Amino acid sequence: xxxxxxxxxxxxxxxxxxxxxxxxxxxxxxxxxxxxxxxxxxxxxxxxxxxxxxxxxxxxxxxxxxxxxxxxxxxxxxxxxxxxxxxxxxxxxxxxxxxxxxxxxxxxxxxxxxxxxxxxxxxxxxxxxxxxxxxxxxxxxxxx
Amino acid sequence: xxxxxxxxxxxxxxxxxxxxxxxxxxxxxxxxxxxxxxxxxxxxxxxxxxxxxxxxxxxxxxxxxxxxxxxxxxxxxxxxxxxxxxxxxxxxxxxxxxxxxxxxxxxxxxxxxxxxxxxxxxxxxxxxxxxxxxxxxxxxxxxxxxxxxxxxxxxxxxxxxxxxxxxxxxxxxxxxxxxxxxxxxxxxxxxxxxxxxxxxxxxxxxxxxxxxxxxxxxxxxxxxxxxxxxxxxxxxxxxxxxxxxxxxxxxxxxxxxxxxxxxxxxxxxxxxxxxxxxxxxxxxxxxxxxxxxxxxxxxxxxxxxxxxxxxxxxxxxxxxxxxxxxxxxxxxxxxxxxxxxxxxxxxxxxxxxxxxxxxxxxxxxxxxx
Numbered sequence: 001x002x003x004x005x006x007x008x009x010x011x012x013x014x015x016x017x018x019x020x021x022x023x024x025x026x027x028x029x030x031x032x033x034x035x036x037x038x039x040x041x042x043x044x045x046x047x048x049x050x051x052x053x054x055x056x057x058x059x060x061x062x063x064x065x066x067x068x069x070x071x072x073x074x075x076x077x078x079x080x081x082x083x084x085x086x087x088x089x090x091x092x093x094x095x096x097x098x099x100x101x102x103x104x105x106x107x108x109x110x111x112x113x114x115x116x117x118x119x120x121x122x123x124x125x126x127x128x129x130x131x132x133x134x135x136x137x138x139x140x141x142x143x144x
Numbered sequence: 145x146x147x148x149x150x151x152x153x154x155x156x157x158x159x160x161x162x163x164x165x166x167x168x169x170x171x172x173x174x175x176x177x178x179x180x181x182x183x184x185x186x187x188x189x190x191x192x193x194x195x196x197x198x199x200x201x202x203x204x205x206x207x208x209x210x211x212x213x214x215x216x217x218x219x220x221x222x223x224x225x226x227x228x229x230x231x232x233x234x235x236x237x238x239x240x241x242x243x244x245x246x247x248x249x250x251x252x253x254x255x256x257x258x259x260x261x262x263x264x265x266x267x268x269x270x271x272x273x274x275x276x277x278x279x280x281x282x283x284x285x286x287x288x289x290x291x292x293x294x295x296x297x298x299x300x301x302x303x304x305x306x307x308x309x310x311x312x313x314x315x316x317x318x319x320x321x322x323x324x325x326x327x328x329x330x331x332x333x334x335x336x337x338x339x340x341x342x343x344x345x346x347x348x349x350x351x352x353x354x355x356x357x358x359x360x361x362x363x364x365x366x367x368x369x370x371x372x373x374x375x376x377x378x379x380x381x382x383x384x385x386x387x388x389x390x391x392x393x394x395x396x397x398x399x400x401x402x403x404x405x406x407x408x409x410x411x412x413x414x415x416x417x418x419x420x421x422x423x424x425x426x427x428x429x430x431x432x433x434x435x436x437x438x439x440x441x442x443x444x445x446x447x448x449x450x451x452x453x454x455x456x457x458x459x460x461x462x463x464x465x466x467x468x469x470x471x472x473x474x475x476x477x478x479x480x481x482x483x484x485x486x487x488x489x490x491x492x493x494x495x496x497x498x499x500x501x502x503x504x505x506x507x508x509x510x511x512x513x
Contacts, residue, residue, distance in 0.1 A: 024381070025304050027335070031311025073300050075381030100303035101296045121303035122310040 016040040017066035022052040024074040035125040049077025067135045072099040094135035174233035177240035178202035178209025198231035286469040297376030305335035353400040364389040370406030378414040388426040395501040397481035409438040416442025429505035436499040444491040
């Protein structure tokens with residue numbers, strides 16, 4: 001089993017890709033991590049937008065991050081602000097929104113900004129994996 | 145400090161005067177009888193700027209209206225003749241329901257002074273009761289409209305535990321380690337409990353206020369309860385909350401209505417701070433009674449808007465975001481509790497709303513002033 005501290009990846013065996021999970025609730029990070037690790041992804045975690053920016057700017061993460069999953073309602077730097085930052089500074093990293101609040105206007109506006117998927121909690125493991133899988137493909141296409 | 149109530153009555157005087165008469169003379173009203181009818185009449189008339197209640201009379205020294213008059217500093221009499229002689233009212237309102245009072249007034253009231261009694265008094269009493277009912281309806285409607293803005297908070301608080309429950313349950317279908325199964329099942333139970341707490345909070349908040357249900361309210365506990373409810377309307381994560389409670393503070397009134405007042409003031413305060421700031425909740429015993437202060441370090445209110453914020457339908461929020469009835473209802477509830485509300489504000493620095501309720505400040509013997 002791999003060990004994780006907030007935002008730093010320690011160890012790990014398989015690698016279908018590396019996903020950063022940004023959510024203020026440790027429980028949510030835990031279940032998303034469980035689902036994605038089983039599907040062979042490495043995961044990083046951050047509890048808010050500010051921490052996520054720190055994580056993505058530290059060490060090799062800048063280069064090795066494949067997909068980001070981001071909540072909206074979070075303390076300090078919220079999801080909207082974090083997403084705007086990531087779209088501007090890391091346009092190559094596909095972004096999936098995972099939020100507790102289904103808001104059509106917000107979804108439309110975020111998808112326009114280039115967010116690849118807008119998932120509403122609770123989301124089934126299969127759906128989440130499929131969404132991350134599609135985001136990985138988009139990332140590869142962008143790299144070609 | 146900007147005192148609010150006087151500013152509002154001035155404004156009302158202007159508005160009502162303009163509608164009726166360009167130079168209205170204040171109507172000097174005397175109330176005969178300080179029972180339920182007299183108290184309601186006193187409360188209603190006292191709020192109208194063009195009416196001066198010059199005195200109230202009742203032979204029963206413990207009549208509720210006399211106590212109320214004392215709080216409002218309206219002169220109290222035990223004889224009709226003294227009231228008439230000292231105050232020379234232009235209108236005498238007899239709400240005693242006592243037929244013998246009619247002949248007494250006929251003798252004592254000087255010609256040229258109008259008398260309202262009998263069926264006319266009863267009609268007024270019915271109208272006032274009707275208005276009180278309407279105000280309660282308005283309060284409820286505004287409260288329900290406010291709950292609409294809870295949607296994001298409720299969704300967050302329900303869907304997060306649901307995500308945990310779903311994720312754990314999916315995992316359990318494949319989990320073989322019995323210890324892990326037990327641990328995750330317990331996590332699911334905890335998540336379900338958290339979700340039910342939301343429904344409990346909100347159903348008790350949204351229920352219709354019972355007007356009869358008045359009593360002594362522990363204001364510190366009520367402020368804490370309001371914070372829990374306000375969380376649904378506004379994000380409190382980035383707000384530093386400072387509580388400065390004097391222990392055992394009480395106020396007399398309707399607990400549901402006071403909760404609504406606190407929720408509204410806290411919500412406004414947090415909205416004024418947008419992202420971050422300090423919310424201070426303070427309770428103290430002062431000479432006038434129990435004082436509650438809700439302060440924020442937000443955007444503040446422009447001086448030219450300060451004397452309009454308690455007006456009905458006045459709002460600085462964009463269409464669809466505020467009813468403009470929040471502070472208007474707050475003022476009504478506080479007046480009904482015989483209290484006052486004042487505000488101090490500085491643009492860019494923040495605002496402080498101060499509520500003062502007369503009467504005992506503490507449940508503990510001897511008080512703690």
